[in-house]
Amino acid sequence: MTPESENAVRSQCRKCVAEIRQVMKARPKPKWNTVVPPILDKHYQKIAAIGIDKLGFISKIGRMQGRYGVES
Numbered sequence: 001m002t003p004e005s006e007n008a009v010r011s012q013c014r015k016c017v018a019e020i021r022q023v024m025k026a027r028p029k030p031k032w033n034t035v036v037p038p039i040l041d042k043h044y045q046k047i048a049a050i051g052i053d054k055l056g057f058i059s060k061i062g063r064m065q066g067r068y069g070v071e072s
Contacts, residue, residue, distance in 0.1 A: 005050045013061045016043035 044057050
């Protein structure tokens, strides 16, 4: 993946995480499984043409947030 593509994916990951956090702040707290998949789909569609698959996109978000497999 080129640096430009990598930057585009990382940028979209940051936007996706910010939107998820904003939605999850609502009271009463919404159910995760009803709110998050549509947000992931919306942000994934913007970068699907780059060549990253959806699982790779979700994994990238997890690594960026320190959930698992943090890149050193």
